[in-house]
Amino acid sequence: MARSAFTLLARLIIRAWPILIVVVLASGIVAGYAARHIEFNVSLLELLDPQLPEVAAYERLRQELGELDPLIVALEADDQARLQVAADGLAARLTQLKSVAWIDHRPPTQSNDDPAYYASTDGRMVLLLVFGQGRADQFGFASQLVEEVRRDCDAGLAQQPGVTFRLGGNPLLVVEKQRALERDMPLTTLIALAAVIAIFAVAFRSLSSPLIAALPLCVGIAWTLAAADLLYGRLCLLTMPFVPVLAGLGIDYGVHLIARFDEQRAAGSSVADSLVAALSGAGRSVLTGALTTAGAFLTIGLASLRGFSEAGIIGCLGILFTLVATLLLLPALLLLRERIFSFRKTAAFTSPMLAGLGRSIERHPKRWIALWSALCVVAGIGAFQLRYDSDVLGSEFEGEAVRLFRELDQRFEFGLNFGVARADSLAHAWGMAAQLRKDPAVGRVLAPPAILALGDAPGIEAARRRFTSVDGGYLVYAFSAGRNWDQGSMLALAQALAAEDENATGPALLSARIWGAMADDAQRMLLCAALAIWLILLADLRSLRRSLLALAPVAAGALLMAAIMALAGVRLSFVSIMALPLVLGIGIDDGVHILRRSVAGDGMGAVLGNTGKAVVVTSLTTIAGFGSLLLCSHRGMAGLGLVLVIGIAACMLSSLTLLPALLIFFDAPRQDEADKT
Numbered sequence: 001m002a003r004s005a006f007t008l009l010a011r012l013i014i015r016a017w018p019i020l021i022v023v024v025l026a027s028g029i030v031a032g033y034a035a036r037h038i039e040f041n042v043s044l045l046e047l048l049d050p051q052l053p054e055v056a057a058y059e060r061l062r063q064e065l066g067e068l069d070p071l072i073v074a075l076e077a078d079d080q081a082r083l084q085v086a087a088d089g090l091a092a093r094l095t096q097l098k099s100v101a102w103i104d105h106r107p108p109t110q111s112n113d114d115p116a117y118y119a120s121t122d123g124r125m126v127l128l129l130v131f132g133q134g135r136a137d138q139f140g141f142a143s144q145l146v147e148e149v150r151r152d153c154d155a156g157l158a159q160q161p162g163v164t165f166r167l168g169g170n171p172l173l174v175v176e177k178q179r180a181l182e183r184d185m186p187l188t189t190l191i192a193l194a195a196v197i198a199i200f201a202v203a204f205r206s207l208s209s210p211l212i213a214a215l216p217l218c219v220g221i222a223w224t225l226a227a228a229d230l231l232y233g234r235l236c237l238l239t240m241p242f243v244p245v246l247a248g249l250g251i252d253y254g255v256h257l258i259a260r261f262d263e264q265r266a267a268g269s270s271v272a273d274s275l276v277a278a279l280s281g282a283g284r285s286v287l288t289g290a291l292t293t294a295g296a297f298l299t300i301g302l303a304s305l306r307g308f309s310e311a312g313i314i315g316c317l318g319i320l321f322t323l324v325a326t327l328l329l330l331p332a333l334l335l336l337r338e339r340i341f342s343f344r345k346t347a348a349f350t351s352p353m354l355a356g357l358g359r360s361i362e363r364h365p366k367r368w369i370a371l372w373s374a375l376c377v378v379a380g381i382g383a384f385q386l387r388y389d390s391d392v393l394g395s396e397f398e399g400e401a402v403r404l405f406r407e408l409d410q411r412f413e414f415g416l417n418f419g420v421a422r423a424d425s426l427a428h429a430w431g432m433a434a435q436l437r438k439d440p441a442v443g444r445v446l447a448p449p450a451i452l453a454l455g456d457a458p459g460i461e462a463a464r465r466r467f468t469s470v471d472g473g474y475l476v477y478a479f480s481a482g483r484n485w486d487q488g489s490m491l492a493l494a495q496a497l498a499a500e501d502e503n504a505t506g507p508a509l510l511s512a513r514i515w516g517a518m519a520d521d522a523q524r525m526l527l528c529a530a531l532a533i534w535l536i537l538l539a540d541l542r543s544l545r546r547s548l549l550a551l552a553p554v555a556a557g558a559l560l561m562a563a564i565m566a567l568a569g570v571r572l573s574f575v576s577i578m579a580l581p582l583v584l585g586i587g588i589d590d591g592v593h594i595l596r597r598s599v600a601g602d603g604m605g606a607v608l609g610n611t612g613k614a615v616v617v618t619s620l621t622t623i624a625g626f627g628s629l630l631l632c633s634h635r636g637m638a639g640l641g642l643v644l645v646i647g648i649a650a651c652m653l654s655s656l657t658l659l660p661a662l663l664i665f666f667d668a669p670r671q672d673e674a675d676k677t
Contacts (some may be wrong), residue, residue: 015637042174069169071167073165075087129241136171143642177287181634184634192244203255216326293586299532301313386562388573392482409484436500445477478497533588552586552662553590553591557654576639591659629641
């Protein structure tokens with residue numbers, strides 16, 4: 001049935017190919033123009049569902065108190081007295097800036113033992129926490145705040161010899177991260193496209209073939225960008241890399257169709273017959289491969305974390321849009337090429353080396369199965385050594401903000417990640433603060449000062465602004481005892497606050513919510529991806545045995561990937577963990593093409609010589625797309641690219657060696673089955 005549908009599609013394209021070229025290309029241009037102003041947003045808050053209780057509570061607190069995430073000004077001097085004078089003077093100066101709401105540099109004191117400044121353990125660094133008038137996690141305002149504060153610090157400290165300053169905090173991290181990604185993403189996309197076209201040109205010994213395959217890819221990307229703009233209005237941190245990723249994935253469909261078309265033309269078939277053979281022969285495998293990849297993305301789309309969900313949905317749409325664009329536009333472009341250039345018979349699209357490998361496997365399948373069995377046992381042991389990196393800063397852009405965060409870890413007794421709890425009365429707030437101080441996860445607690453019990457006193461307005469809520473409650477701030485942006489420290493702080501107030505909120509609790517959701521989603525996504533892929537294979541192959549055989553090289557490749565990562569010291573991060581279900585969905589494609597060609601009755605030498613070469617080319621183009629992410633200065637994106645490169649390479653290796661041996665040993669094709677297929 002599928003073969004007849006692709007045959008019908010081929011005949012329709014033969015009749016209306018000029019119209020298809022105009023309509024599809026025009027729609028791509030319109031979609032690209034519509035999505036030209038799509039925005040980037042790198043805020044971690046964008047990764048969470050705004051309906052979550054923690055997020056809703058945080059937004060309510062923001063409305064009551066203003067921005068809660070400060071820009072950090074770190075002042076340094078050898079003379080502590082001079083440092084404190086400079087801190088007081090600079091705080092008064094910065095308060096006058098239009099973008100600044102208020103400055104916190106002298107914590108409220110309950111006793112003479114409480115510190116008068118946010119000072120380092122050696123007393124040579126003092127922190128000013130600058131709270132802005134707008135949202136510090138939005139690039140536009142954050143960049144304005146950073147520029148104004150930096151300029152004013154330069155001017156204000158010009159008369160303070162021996163006192164230097166540095167900036168840090170999440171507002172600066174947002175600015176640095178977004179600028180880096182806005183610079184890196186277009187560059188990586190261009191590099192991915194150039195690498196993909198170069199691999200294609202070398203493999204096919206033609207310049208027209210990669211250009212023909214690239215046009216549908218560009219149309220698919222344009223459609224996807226327009227859909228993302230329509231659905232979300234922006235790209236978040238986890239959806240930004242989809243363009244270079246799609247460049248490496250989407251070209252694969254063109255590789256198999258063009259390879260089959262050229263093979264038929266080289267054998268002497270007419271243009272029409274070659275197109276029908278290409279779509280009816282390779283089209284079904286292309287469709288299955290696209291559906292398994294889209295299914296893997298869709299399982300990510302079902303994640304509870306909004307950032308994962310958006311990445312999965314956009315990735316799924318991108319795969320499907322690119323598939324449709326390829327099936328409609330690429331055959332029409334092949335017909336156009338035949339009108340312009342007469343076909344010149346070239347060397348067959350085959351690899352003698354891979355053909356020899358296929359014949360070797362055909363003679364000794366048990367040896368290859370035994371070799372892979374031993375390798376999987378060793379890899380399985382090594383895979384248990386794979387670790388998750390709880391240091392969030394290790395996945396961020398290594399700029400001024402991250403460097404200051406790391407230095408603060410060394411020089412301060414408490415972290416700057418904090419949460420906020422509400423109390424009904426001052427006595428309740430003080431009791432809550434006393435309990436929090438006993439918890440080892442809490443490094444510092446700021447409780448409402450005693451002056452709030454007075455009707456009127458100096459400094460009472462500032463205290464009310466920070467420590468009271470509109471409903472008459474009182475606020476207690478708890479800071480982490482661990483390293484800044486360490487997931488374990490933030491989770492422990494969140495648990496300590498939740499024990500006192502189940503509605504506690506704050507940046508640390510939102511971050512803890514993200515990490516907790518990621519841990520839950522990762523396991524669910526892997527299981528759902530494996531199940532979805534197997535069901536698609538079962539529906540396509542209509543054979544339980546063959547569907548399980550097709551999964552074998554992916555399982556072996558995943559084990560090998562995990563072992564290589566553990567051996568190389570590569571850890572999973574909160575960004576690269578998204579690669580795990582993708583490796584399953586993408587890695588299955590190679591096996592599907594080899595299995596289908598094998599079932600058709602060809603010897604394994606012919607299967608690997610022709611389809612095997614196409615598998616190598618598509619894997620290399622996919623690796624080129626993912627590999628371009630390694631050039632990103634954002635280490636989370638680079639880590640995502642590295643994990644995917646290792647995973648796809650491992651799956652390619654197992655598909656070319658393990659799967660043929662399994663097919664020969666367990667599923668030697670019979671001609672009657674080949675005819676039915």
